[in-house]
Amino acid sequence: MIETxxxxxxxxxxxxxxxxxxxxxxxxxxxxxxKPFQKSKGSRLTAFVE
Structure with a gap:
């Protein structure tokens, strides 16, 4: 996904x-x-840090 x-x-x-x-x-x-998630709170970065 990220590559594309x-x-x-x-x-x-x-x-x-x-x-x-x-x-x-x-x-x-x-x-x-x-970039913020569309349906959830936060972003990929915040999810990774948490």
């Missing part, structure tokens, strides 16, 4: 170094993990 979500978000961007790609992936991963 990140690839879809970055599919139209061009990266000129591996470091830039890694930064973009980390940013999207953090965005995904902090």
């Amino acid at each position: 979500w990140i690839l879809a978000a970055l599919r139209n961007r061009k990266f000129f170094s591996l470091e830039d790609l890694k930064k973009a992936i980390i940013e999207k991963l953090e965005e995904f993990n902090t």
